[in-house]
Amino acid sequence: MLLQLIKTRLRPYGGLLAALAVLQLINVGANLYLPTLNADIIDKGVTRGDTGYIWHTGGIMLAISLVQVVGSIGAAYMGARIAMFFGRDTRTSVFRAVGRFSAREVGQFGAPSLITRSTNDVQQVQLLVLMGCTLMISAPIMMVGGVIMALRQDAGLSWLVLVAVVVLAVAVGLIVRKMVPGFRLVQTRIDTVNRVMREHLSGVRVIRAFTREPYETGRFGTATDELTDISVRVGSLMMIMFPLVFMVMNLSTVGVWWFGAHQVAAGDVQIGSLSAYMTYLIQILMSVMMATFMFMMIPRAAVAAERIGEVVNTEPSVQAPSEPVTPENVRGVVELKGATMQYPGADQPVLRDINLYAEPGQTVAIIGSTGSGKSTLLSLIARLFDATDGQVLVDGVDVRQLDPTLLWGHIGIVPQKAYLFSGTVASNLRYGNPDATDDELWQALEVAQARDFVERLDGGLDAPINQGGTNVSGGQRQRLCIARALVAAPRIYLFDDSFSALDLATDQRLRRALAPRVHDATVFIVAQRVSTIQGADKIVVLDDGDAVGVGRHEELLATCPPYREIVESQLGGNEEVA
Numbered sequence: 001m002l003l004q005l006i007k008t009r010l011r012p013y014g015g016l017l018a019a020l021a022v023l024q025l026i027n028v029g030a031n032l033y034l035p036t037l038n039a040d041i042i043d044k045g046v047t048r049g050d051t052g053y054i055w056h057t058g059g060i061m062l063a064i065s066l067v068q069v070v071g072s073i074g075a076a077y078m079g080a081r082i083a084m085f086f087g088r089d090t091r092t093s094v095f096r097a098v099g100r101f102s103a104r105e106v107g108q109f110g111a112p113s114l115i116t117r118s119t120n121d122v123q124q125v126q127l128l129v130l131m132g133c134t135l136m137i138s139a140p141i142m143m144v145g146g147v148i149m150a151l152r153q154d155a156g157l158s159w160l161v162l163v164a165v166v167v168l169a170v171a172v173g174l175i176v177r178k179m180v181p182g183f184r185l186v187q188t189r190i191d192t193v194n195r196v197m198r199e200h201l202s203g204v205r206v207i208r209a210f211t212r213e214p215y216e217t218g219r220f221g222t223a224t225d226e227l228t229d230i231s232v233r234v235g236s237l238m239m240i241m242f243p244l245v246f247m248v249m250n251l252s253t254v255g256v257w258w259f260g261a262h263q264v265a266a267g268d269v270q271i272g273s274l275s276a277y278m279t280y281l282i283q284i285l286m287s288v289m290m291a292t293f294m295f296m297m298i299p300r301a302a303v304a305a306e307r308i309g310e311v312v313n314t315e316p317s318v319q320a321p322s323e324p325v326t327p328e329n330v331r332g333v334v335e336l337k338g339a340t341m342q343y344p345g346a347d348q349p350v351l352r353d354i355n356l357y358a359e360p361g362q363t364v365a366i367i368g369s370t371g372s373g374k375s376t377l378l379s380l381i382a383r384l385f386d387a388t389d390g391q392v393l394v395d396g397v398d399v400r401q402l403d404p405t406l407l408w409g410h411i412g413i414v415p416q417k418a419y420l421f422s423g424t425v426a427s428n429l430r431y432g433n434p435d436a437t438d439d440e441l442w443q444a445l446e447v448a449q450a451r452d453f454v455e456r457l458d459g460g461l462d463a464p465i466n467q468g469g470t471n472v473s474g475g476q477r478q479r480l481c482i483a484r485a486l487v488a489a490p491r492i493y494l495f496d497d498s499f500s501a502l503d504l505a506t507d508q509r510l511r512r513a514l515a516p517r518v519h520d521a522t523v524f525i526v527a528q529r530v531s532t533i534q535g536a537d538k539i540v541v542l543d544d545g546d547a548v549g550v551g552r553h554e555e556l557l558a559t560c561p562p563y564r565e566i567v568e569s570q571l572g573g574n575e576e577v578a
């Protein structure tokens with residue numbers, strides 16, 4: 001997964017990678033040549049007292065060092081650019097994948113995990129790419145080149161290099177194997193910390209009201225302790241690597257001096273060659289150490305890449321058809337034929353065999369007890385979920401055959417949990433219609449009974465709105481969401497309990513103003529209050545997923561006992577209210 005992700009994402013940067021390879025070659029080539037020149041200065045210049053040779057070779061060394069500096073800086077710059085591009089592209093791909101998800105997939109991963117995956121996980125792989133750009137090319141060349149150059153100096157001590165490299169490689173391999181499961185746990189525990197933190201922030205008022213701070217602090221403490229615990233365990237393994245590398249390096253150096261001194265004494269090797277050999281051995285072991293760095297990062301990046309891959313490769317359950325039907329004009333006729341819906345993992349359907357027909361100009365109200373499936377029914381129309389059985393049709397076409405973007409473009413949804421985006425009142429209202437004029441925004445606000453309060457806001461239409469709309473009241477938020485749907489002027493309106501935060505008088509005024517505005521659209525209203533819906537053309541009474549009654553208010557009063565019960569409980573038998 002890791003390799004595939006890196007390959008796919010780096011494909012567009014072939015040119016930059018080639019430039020990086022050239023710069024790395026220059027850098028490493030210069031690094032490898034310098035000790036040989038140094039040996040020459042000692043053996044041919046210093047020992048023979050040839051000052052001219054020392055100056056000449058020293059000059060060449062200086063020039064090569066300059067080239068090496070240029071190569072090294074250039075390679076670092078290119079590597080950083082490639083890694084940044086990689087991070088940006090991968091984050092974008094995760095963001096796009098999440099954008100295609102239906103509510104089902106978002107629920108499956110959970111928002112905190114999706115955030116960790118698009119930030120921390122991407123960063124882990126990005127770090128590896130950065131390291132890779134710096135070491136992937138230079139470390140192997142340095143290793144192989146170092147071995148060749150060392151052999152050229154003195155073949156008698158090559159067994160030492162071999163032993164050192166094998167000992168290091170085996171030890172590192174064993175440690176890395178132990179680290180992989182640890183890294184997986186680290187990422188999962190970061191998810192948990194994020195989840196607890198998110199819940200704490202969103203529920204801060206409830207936590208205070210119920211004085212549950214000690215409990216929440218405890219919960220957060222446990223989550224961070226668990227993360228610390230596994231991080232320390234993995235970190236300890238990581239820390240073993242450095243002393244190990246240095247121990248091998250130091251022992252090898254002692255070995256070279258020990259055995260080399262005997263050879264110098266016997267006159268088999270010159271002192272300059274031994275010093276160059278020493279430098280090459282250090283270079284070889286340094287490159288093994290650099291490769292070790294990479295190996296340390298690979299397991300964590302592999303886990304992160306797997307988690308990114310899970311998001312990017314998850315097929316959304318709500319799929320766009322391969323050959324979508326694209327009607328020229330959407331009228332907004334909605335029909336449900338035997339629609340049944342069962343959430344994944346649930347024992348039984350939350351909606352059973354729902355049949356319903358609504359056309360433009362009609363208002364359909366849906367009423368029923370909590371959890372009876374009202375929001376789910378609206379979700380089916382908007383194709384936020386697909387019916388597990390039966391059909392949902394818009395203008396006679398199964399919604400699964402329609403291009404989802406086209407369908408959503410004709411649906412104005414006011415969700416039960418009113419949500420506003422960070423920005424201004426105007427930017428929120430224009431969400432579904434960026435070209436709407438200020439006049440149109442004011443008209444929509446007027447219908448939604450929000451004109452007065454927006455006029456009073458500092459800045460009016462340009463008044464700032466916080467993320468989620470937390471700087472306006474629940475009722476104001478609901479009215480802004482209604483206005484937002486009106487500005488988009490869709491063919492089908494879905495109001496999911498959108499009037500619940502309004503007082504009775506405002507609710508009544510809003511419905512009166514709304515009626516002429518949506519008279520040629522198909523309107524669905526989910527409501528708890530009978531007064532909100534009793535004028536509807538059709539009322540659907542849901543009871544535990546079954547439509548136990550469909551008809552007008554008077555009809556249902558006469559024929560549908562569950563409806564009569566609801567009416568009596570709310571209006572005390574006086575059905576003429578509002």
Ligand SMILES: Nc1ncnc2c1ncn2[C@@H]1O[C@H](COP(=O)(O)OP(=O)(O)OP(=O)(O)O)[C@@H](O)[C@H]1O
Pocket residue numbers: 103107343344346350368369370371372373374375376377416
């Ligand atoms: N994403 C989901 N995954 C699993 N079950 C769900 C999901 N959404 C809703 N449910 C379940 O489906 C049932 C119907 O939920 P729905 O939100 O449609 O009810 P509702 O009538 O709109 O309720 P309310 O009046 O409280 O808003 C509930 O029992 C709920 O627990």
